[in-house]
Amino acid sequence: MKKHNFYAGPSILSQYTIKNTADAILDFANTGLSLMEVSHRGKEFVAVCDGARDLVKELLDVPATHDVIFLGGGASMQFCMVPYNLLKKKASYLDTGTWASKAIKEAKLFGEVEVVASSKEKNYTFIPKNYTVSDDSDYFHITTNNTIYGTQIRQIPEVNVPLVADMSSDIFSRPVDVSKYDVIYAGAQKNLAPSGVTIVIVRKDALNRAGRPIPTMLNYMTHVEKESMFNTPPVVPIFAALQTLKWYKENGGITAMQKKNEEKAAVLYDEIDRNKLFRGTSETEDRSLMNVCFVMNDEYKELEPEFATFAAAAGMIGIKGHRSVGGFRASIYNAMPVDSVKALVQTMQDFEKQH
Numbered sequence: 001m002k003k004h005n006f007y008a009g010p011s012i013l014s015q016y017t018i019k020n021t022a023d024a025i026l027d028f029a030n031t032g033l034s035l036m037e038v039s040h041r042g043k044e045f046v047a048v049c050d051g052a053r054d055l056v057k058e059l060l061d062v063p064a065t066h067d068v069i070f071l072g073g074g075a076s077m078q079f080c081m082v083p084y085n086l087l088k089k090k091a092s093y094l095d096t097g098t099w100a101s102k103a104i105k106e107a108k109l110f111g112e113v114e115v116v117a118s119s120k121e122k123n124y125t126f127i128p129k130n131y132t133v134s135d136d137s138d139y140f141h142i143t144t145n146n147t148i149y150g151t152q153i154r155q156i157p158e159v160n161v162p163l164v165a166d167m168s169s170d171i172f173s174r175p176v177d178v179s180k181y182d183v184i185y186a187g188a189q190k191n192l193a194p195s196g197v198t199i200v201i202v203r204k205d206a207l208n209r210a211g212r213p214i215p216t217m218l219n220y221m222t223h224v225e226k227e228s229m230f231n232t233p234p235v236v237p238i239f240a241a242l243q244t245l246k247w248y249k250e251n252g253g254i255t256a257m258q259k260k261n262e263e264k265a266a267v268l269y270d271e272i273d274r275n276k277l278f279r280g281t282s283e284t285e286d287r288s289l290m291n292v293c294f295v296m297n298d299e300y301k302e303l304e305p306e307f308a309t310f311a312a313a314a315g316m317i318g319i320k321g322h323r324s325v326g327g328f329r330a331s332i333y334n335a336m337p338v339d340s341v342k343a344l345v346q347t348m349q350d351f352e353k354q355h
């Protein structure tokens with residue numbers, strides 16, 4: 001039976017990425033060696049790393065004012081690297097969920113943190129709006145897509161300070177105006193590659209801004225100067241990332257991804273709104289195009305375990321909601337075909353007919 005992969009992360013990758021990476025693990029660039037056993041400083045891998053960096057720049061239209069680096073440590077490492085490098089005195093944060101609050105916790109180790117707004121009291125089911133960000137903040141940090149709660153920032157806030165964004169779960173899903181940001185970061189395992197590499201896009205003149213001593217490995221400058229090769233980078237994830245980036249390019253780039261993502265999300269949200277058994281958990285205007293969260297309506301609540309079993313039997317994998325939300329979450333990242341979303345909708349309709 002066909003499996004439809006709705007995992008939140010690590011999550012679905014294109015078959016193109018998986019196949020090419022599998023081939024390279026057996027024989028990398030006709031070297032007769034595995035991708036896993038070659039020097040990261042050999043010309044074949046340097047070409048991969050350069051190629052991935054160039055494609056990130058091309059696909060996201062990264063201006064010459066910014067650099068792209070590949071780091072280890074996951075997106076979580078950026079929760080401390082951002083303030084370490086950029087926070088002189090004060091930074092502002094928008095609290096839209098678990099990941100945002102983890103970022104806030106780390107920033108407090110480096111200076112004053114202004115939490116401009118939070119949706120915590122409603123279990124992060126919406127994106128706060130109409131807040132003010134102090135003009136004397138060093139930056140304003142946002143989480144563009146809240147993977148756990150299924151909310152997404154549609155309208156990038158207009159503020160007078162540089163933005164910093166955790167885009168782990170929606171990078172490459174829609175165009176971005178990179179010039180507005182000092183730092184954009186994203187762990188690879190939601191829209192790009194297996195876990196192990198984090199993309200960081202950093203404004204050159206933000207490097208060393210905080211003016212404090214920074215351990216070498218945690219200093220963005222180190223990795224910019226050494227073009228992500230200060231130490232051994234995550235070779236296999238970077239190779240896989242290059243494949244995904246090529247696949248994006250061959251499939252019409254980021255605008256085409258956005259169109260496909262809007263179509264997929266509409267198919268699923270329409271069914272959630274129509275089906276008498278289900279309802280969405282986040283505010284309609286803030287619904288994520290990447291992570292679709294839903295529960296069963298109160299009068300059908302006890303059917304949740306039965307639907308979980310029913311959906312699993314139909315090949316729907318990874319739709320259990322995060323423990324802090326409950327119910328279900330279907331993650332429909334770039335690599336998810338519209339047919340898989342339609343198959344989930346069919347499963348929901350089949351289940352409805354039985355009740």
Ligand SMILES: *Cc1c(COP(=O)(O)O)cnc(C)c1O
Nearest residue numbers: 074075076099147166168169187
């Ligand atoms: C998954 C996720 C993270 C954590 O990523 P790691 O690579 O596991 O550290 C951070 N932020 C967001 C928005 C995420 O979705």
